[in-house]
Amino acid sequence: MALLEVENLDVTYATKQRPPLFAVRNVNFELNAGEFVGLVGESGSGKSTLGNAILKLLLPPGRITAGSVRFEGKELTTLPDEELRQMRWRDFSTVFQSSMNSLNPVTRIEAQFQDVMAEKSDLSNSQIHDRIGELLQMVKIDPSFMRYYPHELSGGMKQRVALALALALKPKLVILDEPTTGLDVLVQKEIMHNLRTLQREQGFAVLLISHDLGTVLEVSDRVLVMYAGEMVEDAPTHGMLKHPIHPYTHGLLGSYADPAAEEVEISYIPGRPPDLTRVPKACPYAPRCPEAIPLCRQAKPQLLPMWDGKAACHVAQMQWNDEQHNHTRHSEEGPKLLDAAFSEATSHKAMKLEGEEVLRVENVSKTYQRRAGFKTTSMNAVNDVSFNLRSGKVTGLVGQSGSGKTTIARMITGTEYPTSGAIWFGETRVDKLKGRGIHNYRKHVQYVFQDPFSALNPVHTIQYLLMRPLMNYGKLNAAQARQKVRELLETVGLTPAEQFETKMAHQLSGGQRQRVVVARALAPDPDIIIADEPISMLDVSIRAEILQLLDKLVRERKIAMLYITHDLLSARLLSDEILVLNQGHVVEQGAAKTVIRQPTNEYTQLLLEAIPRLERPDHVRASYVPTAEPTKVQVDASPVSEE
Amino acid sequence: MDTQDHNLKEPLEQEGLTVTQGVTTAVPEPPILEPEDDDVVPQQARAKRHVPEWFEVIWSNRKARVGLILLLFFILVAIFANVLAPYSPTDISFGPSQMPDSQHWLGTTQAGQDVFSQLIYGTRTSLIVGALGGGLATIIALVIGMVAGYMGGIVDEILSFFINLGLVVPALPLMVTVAAYSPVKGPTIIILVIGLTGWAWGARFKRSQVLTLRVRDYITSAQFAGDGTLRIVFREILPNMLSLTVLSYISAAIGAIGAEAGLEFLGVGDPSTISWGMMLYWANNGGAMITGQWAWLVAPGLALAAITSCLMLINFGVDALSNPQLREE
Numbered sequence: 001m002a003l004l005e006v007e008n009l010d011v012t013y014a015t016k017q018r019p020p021l022f023a024v025r026n027v028n029f030e031l032n033a034g035e036f037v038g039l040v041g042e043s044g045s046g047k048s049t050l051g052n053a054i055l056k057l058l059l060p061p062g063r064i065t066a067g068s069v070r071f072e073g074k075e076l077t078t079l080p081d082e083e084l085r086q087m088r089w090r091d092f093s094t095v096f097q098s099s100m101n102s103l104n105p106v107t108r109i110e111a112q113f114q115d116v117m118a119e120k121s122d123l124s125n126s127q128i129h130d131r132i133g134e135l136l137q138m139v140k141i142d143p144s145f146m147r148y149y150p151h152e153l154s155g156g157m158k159q160r161v162a163l164a165l166a167l168a169l170k171p172k173l174v175i176l177d178e179p180t181t182g183l184d185v186l187v188q189k190e191i192m193h194n195l196r197t198l199q200r201e202q203g204f205a206v207l208l209i210s211h212d213l214g215t216v217l218e219v220s221d222r223v224l225v226m227y228a229g230e231m232v233e234d235a236p237t238h239g240m241l242k243h244p245i246h247p248y249t250h251g252l253l254g255s256y257a258d259p260a261a262e263e264v265e266i267s268y269i270p271g272r273p274p275d276l277t278r279v280p281k282a283c284p285y286a287p288r289c290p291e292a293i294p295l296c297r298q299a300k301p302q303l304l305p306m307w308d309g310k311a312a313c314h315v316a317q318m319q320w321n322d323e324q325h326n327h328t329r330h331s332e333e334g335p336k337l338l339d340a341a342f343s344e345a346t347s348h349k350a351m352k353l354e355g356e357e358v359l360r361v362e363n364v365s366k367t368y369q370r371r372a373g374f375k376t377t378s379m380n381a382v383n384d385v386s387f388n389l390r391s392g393k394v395t396g397l398v399g400q401s402g403s404g405k406t407t408i409a410r411m412i413t414g415t416e417y418p419t420s421g422a423i424w425f426g427e428t429r430v431d432k433l434k435g436r437g438i439h440n441y442r443k444h445v446q447y448v449f450q451d452p453f454s455a456l457n458p459v460h461t462i463q464y465l466l467m468r469p470l471m472n473y474g475k476l477n478a479a480q481a482r483q484k485v486r487e488l489l490e491t492v493g494l495t496p497a498e499q500f501e502t503k504m505a506h507q508l509s510g511g512q513r514q515r516v517v518v519a520r521a522l523a524p525d526p527d528i529i530i531a532d533e534p535i536s537m538l539d540v541s542i543r544a545e546i547l548q549l550l551d552k553l554v555r556e557r558k559i560a561m562l563y564i565t566h567d568l569l570s571a572r573l574l575s576d577e578i579l580v581l582n583q584g585h586v587v588e589q590g591a592a593k594t595v596i597r598q599p600t601n602e603y604t605q606l607l608l609e610a611i612p613r614l615e616r617p618d619h620v621r622a623s624y625v626p627t628a629e630p631t632k633v634q635v636d637a638s639p640v641s642e643e
Numbered sequence: 644m645d646t647q648d649h650n651l652k653e654p655l656e657q658e659g660l661t662v663t664q665g666v667t668t669a670v671p672e673p674p675i676l677e678p679e680d681d682d683v684v685p686q687q688a689r690a691k692r693h694v695p696e697w698f699e700v701i702w703s704n705r706k707a708r709v710g711l712i713l714l715l716f717f718i719l720v721a722i723f724a725n726v727l728a729p730y731s732p733t734d735i736s737f738g739p740s741q742m743p744d745s746q747h748w749l750g751t752t753q754a755g756q757d758v759f760s761q762l763i764y765g766t767r768t769s770l771i772v773g774a775l776g777g778g779l780a781t782i783i784a785l786v787i788g789m790v791a792g793y794m795g796g797i798v799d800e801i802l803s804f805f806i807n808l809g810l811v812v813p814a815l816p817l818m819v820t821v822a823a824y825s826p827v828k829g830p831t832i833i834i835l836v837i838g839l840t841g842w843a844w845g846a847r848f849k850r851s852q853v854l855t856l857r858v859r860d861y862i863t864s865a866q867f868a869g870d871g872t873l874r875i876v877f878r879e880i881l882p883n884m885l886s887l888t889v890l891s892y893i894s895a896a897i898g899a900i901g902a903e904a905g906l907e908f909l910g911v912g913d914p915s916t917i918s919w920g921m922m923l924y925w926a927n928n929g930g931a932m933i934t935g936q937w938a939w940l941v942a943p944g945l946a947l948a949a950i951t952s953c954l955m956l957i958n959f960g961v962d963a964l965s966n967p968q969l970r971e972e
Contacts, residue, residue, distance in 0.1 A: 016703070413867075439869060447867050449860045457861040459882040465868075472869030520868060 009067035038216030100158035214612030235309025265343030355390030364421035396575030707960025713953035753929030768918035777896030779838025784845030792853030809843025
């Protein structure tokens with residue numbers, strides 16, 4: 001008997017006012033004691049809902065409408081709340097993305113552990129004290145920290161305390177829902193590594209829910225892939241890496257590559273997930289699937305065993321059946337799949353434009369002073385940084401959070417003034433601009449925001465949002481501006497423009513919103529665009545799409561771009577030149593390929609190691625190269641019109 | 644998390660845009676991308692429904708529904724007062740201090756006017772004072788609070804000083820003094836007094852709202868798009884806090900109705916006004932308690948209680964607009 005058995009589980013969000021949303025449909029899987037299983041899917045795929053349903057933590061209007069969840073043979077869906085309460089934390093516990101904020105800010109770390117342990121175990125006070133020390137050491141935090149209050153710890157430490165809390169009563173199953181999302185890359189890496197070691201030592205089972213297939217593949221034994229509320233693949237990690245069975249998994253894997261390789265290429269999945277208020281009668285992935293055959297649009301595939309896992313895919317199933325009958329292919333091979341891709345080779349970097357200098361940053365430093373009592377402490381956010389931006393070229397600014405990337409961006413846009421040094425935009429000293437001068441300067445310098453969900457005002461239509469910069473800077477009248485809005489939407493691939501201009505931001509998907517943000521930045525016809533982590537909030541499967549768009553625009557319109565990121569892979573793909581920033585100092589600077597392939601600085605190497613490295617077999621890579629060129633052309637022609 | 648997201652992803656209606664949009668931002672943005680509604684179907688659904696979304700949200704709240712029906716009742720009474728009232732409220736041709744009977748349902752006043760007719764006409768004054776007094780206080784609060792919150796720095800310091808001043812000055816004695824010494828009497832001066840003394844709390848409330856909204860990316864984005872300060876404050880920020888503004892408007896209206904009745908009861912109103920406060924004043928002066936004319940005293944009191952409660956009840960529904968988790972699903 002497996003530790004956790006989920007059978008035919010359905011979860012529906014039903015309210016009186018709107019059609020029910022079938023968030024999880026007919027999900028089956030098992031989890032064995034001591035197993036480390038990953039659950040992966042795009043946002044909205046129902047993975048968190050599934051996690052909450054297993055723990056019976058669903059909030060109304062979400063409800064389990066069918067199926068069963070058994071923990072050690074005990075049916076959880078019908079268990080009374082009081083019995084469930086006894087089981088929680090002792091038998092199964094959980095850590096959420098926001099768990100670090102669930103620590104009570106007014107009690108010490110020790111008291112938070114005591115709460116749990118006094119309630120659910122019979123240990124004496126001194127035993128509890130020792131056990132807390134032990135638990136903290138387990139997650140690599142010095143036991144002396146138990147006297148601290150949560151706000152005295154960093155985000156990463158708090159999340160580790162939350163993990164230690166979840167493990168306090170030695171549960172048999174821990175469900176982790178995006179436990180490291182939002183933390184710094186290096187910290188993420190450390191926590192995941194720590195978790196894996198602990199799990200091996202103590203033998204609890206883990207269900208790790210994440211949108212990031214790369215991270216999951218690095219730590220899990222087995223991976224479950226969800227798409228649009230359905231389980232589409234369930235396969236051991238090593239098998240999935242060698243040959244992803246489902247085309248969706250294959251598409252997700254395409255977003256990862258080794259940035260230090262000779263040729264780097266990442267792919268994306270065009271389109272967007274279906275609307276879950278109507279249950280798809282066919283394969284839900286068929287509209288986005290490059291492999292789809294007519295059958296995929298007619299009948300729903302079942303989750304069936306094939307190769308060394310299970311998958312719900314007609315195409316893979318046929319290939320598997322063929323193989324069973326003809327023995328023409330080795331089981332190692334897996335299905336052959338195609339996808340849309342963005343690579344350094346297909347990027348416009350190859351055009352070798354000689355860009356002229358647009359902006360020059362000269363020995364810029366920024367010091368923040370803080371006064372505490374009689375002492376003044378100063379912090380060097382940026383230290384003696386020099387570089388320049390050239391038209392049609394991308395300069396990558398790489399570093400973890402707190403390295404001074406954003407401060408540099410703010411100084412370039414004139415929202416903050418450097419303590420020393422100068423920033424030249426042509427003949428203009430940017431760091432001396434004030435009031436009206438900044439307003440005029442901003443016509444030339446535009447910004448692409450990190451979070452497309454907060455960068456567009458929810459009360460305005462796309463048309464209004466795009467008309468504003470046109471009317472303010474271009475001095476167009478409303479009719480001209482409206483005409484221009486359509487051109488802009490088409491430039492960023494939102495076609496047909498008429499369909500998009502009347503929409504509000506919330507009616508668009510994340511990728512489409514980010515395109516609108518890009519269009520808004522393009523509106524005043526700027527010379528410089530500062531892109532601050534433009535893809536980090538997007539689903540993994542569509543990141544390459546936005547990179548491709550940025551690349552095309554920059555090269556075609558001869559815009560100088562400062563690309564700010566923590567991710568060396570995207571920096572390698574998009575940038576011509578890379579600056580690695582550590583605590584305000586430029587530790588490495590040079591051509592993108594050189595910096596990443598022959599890093600001389602330890603810090604660059606650390607950042608490189610933080611990228612999930614997936615060993616991909618050759619045949620997957622081979623399938624890209626011949627298709628890369630035609631696919632790209634096709635994608636350019638009809639970039640975003642999804643249906 | 645998914646629950647909340649689901650609440651947020653409603654297809655918004657064109658007519659209901661402004662108010663409902665306030666809802667979308669009143670709660671933290673969903674951190675994880677969600678699939679959006681498909682393009683075709685919600686649009687068809689939208690065409691079918693005619694009721695704006697914000698009204699649907701308020702209406703689906705039971706308390707607010709009761710409040711709305713009551714308010715509609717009061718508004719109808721105020722509009723058709725001349726039809727509904729059996730006599731003129733100023734007609735002094737009846738016998739003084741009569742007990743309730745079939746001719747005069749609530750009796751007559753000391754001066755011989757019909758109490759029931761006065762009660763019906765008094766609805767007009769209360770509603771008008773509530774709407775205008777609350778409105779004036781809200782507008783002053785909006786302008787001062789939003790400008791202070793958005794501009795920051797020295798402007799904020801100065802405006803905040805006046806807000807704090809408005810908060811610490813005891814409102815009732817101030818109102819009484821201003822109303823008592825004003826050269827003209829009547830509802831107009833009372834509306835002005837209420838508006839000018841009652842804005843401080845609302846201003847502080849809106850200032851703090853703006854402080855949280857002005858750091859949103861879309862405000863920075865509007866700055867990069869070249870929009871000016873006033874445009875950003877009133878076109879980008881204000882629509883996002885509209886449901887909260889409505890909330891504070893209703894609270895201000897409740898305060899205004901109460902303050903008006905209070906001032907008149909204290910005797911600083913125009914004695915010839917027909918209003919519930921004035922009725923209470925005359926009932927008290929006319930010795931209603933001594934002569935046993937309970938209806939003269941109780942009726943305006945109950946009417947005041949009913950109108951303030953109905954506004955309170957509506958507030959529950961508006962609350963649900965700004966906080967989707969309070970909605971009754």
